[in-house]
Amino acid sequence: MTTRLRPLVRSEWDRWYDRLELAFGGVAEAGEERRLWQDLTDPARSVGVWDGDECVGTAGSFAFRLTVPGGALVPAAGVTMVSVAATHRRRGILTSMMRRQLDDVRALGEPLAVLTASEPDIYGRFGYGTATHQLAVEIDSSRVRVAVPPGAEDVRLRFTDPAEGAQACERIYRDTIGSRPGMLARDEGWERLPLLDPPSGREGASPMQCVLAERDGEAVGYVRFHNKPHWTPEGPEGAVLVRHIDAAEPAVYAALWRFLCEIDLTTSVRSRNRPVDDPLLHLVSDVRRCGVRVRDSLYLRPVEVGAALGARAYLVPVDLVLDVEDAFCPWNTGRWRLSGGPEGAVCERTADAPDLALSVRELGAAYLGGVSLASLAGAGRVRELRAGALARASHAFGSAVAPWLPHGF
Missing domain, CATH: 3.40.630.30 (Gcn5-related N-acetyltransferase (GNAT))
Structure with missing residues (x-):
């Protein structure tokens, strides 16, 4: 055949x-x-x-x-x-x-290829490494309180039709894109994705609801969610299912979470996809009652190693030679000198002695700063060839905030 x-x-x-x-x-x-x-x-x-x-x-x-x-x-x-x-x-x-x-x-x-994997063990052999993770929470809102910083009381919350509020929500999302590695710019057509609301995706809950957060008449945050009523002989135990939440500042973000946790007739708030360093973890009164779970999210592979490493910035100055193995895309195999820092970088071929040896899969995992080279070395997947190079490289490749993919594709 x-x-x-x-x-x-x-x-x-x-x-x-x-x-x-x-x-x-x-x-x-x-x-x-x-x-x-x-x-x-x-x-x-x-x-x-x-x-x-x-x-x-x-x-x-x-x-x-x-x-x-x-x-x-x-x-x-x-x-x-x-x-x-x-x-x-x-x-x-x-x-x-x-x-x-x-x-x-x-x-x-x-220079990059990214994906979300239905089965995690499929794509490693093609050079994709786990570059971001996502946090899921199930807050026991009957027992957990959300603390809010100064300024939250000045925020006005109001319901709006999801379609009518879409333009304001999209502007807020667009303003946050550069703040966290792993986020995607939504070009024409993609603004429709967050508004998809088929009954099959509601888990038996209400149609999508949208609340805008406003200050001085301007939208500064929003949340899209579903309300899933449930009644027991003891009373209401409904759930709030969070789809998307974004805010321009900490006080607004906290005000939105407080609103979600105080909706009448509900006892839990669930969100499947937040950054692993989400500030929510520091707003709740009892994180143990928030059912925190972490799983893999975005997989990444450099398609062109030199262009990929030269396209990002680094936390501290870095100058090292990487000996890269890439069996599936052999044009990447060989030694690359990476020189750069917070203002940018250059990565070019070199014949100099290598400082670290790794495959393109590990390079993809570490690329967005959410997985450390030191951690990968601890698993035997990165080898230090020059004393001290691993610690310096691991620091340089890091990110001040955890990378995060806000939605699938």
């Missing part, structure tokens, strides 16, 4: 996407979801593998700009819609799609 990999033709999108849905369980998405992904799909960045007239493999990417340490927005391919038919596993289809995709991304001049 032979298969053929080729670029996606727009007229084939429905058949291509049907195959993707089948690979992820066969449950059809709501019409509004499907229309959004169809509008956002770029056939030129998408491939299919065909066995005769049957699509048996899918893969695509979005053209993103990703915030990196130092605040720059760097072009990155957002790898997405990857699937292989259950009837065609273990035939090299995934490898062939990853090969084609990374070659194409390199040709486009995008």
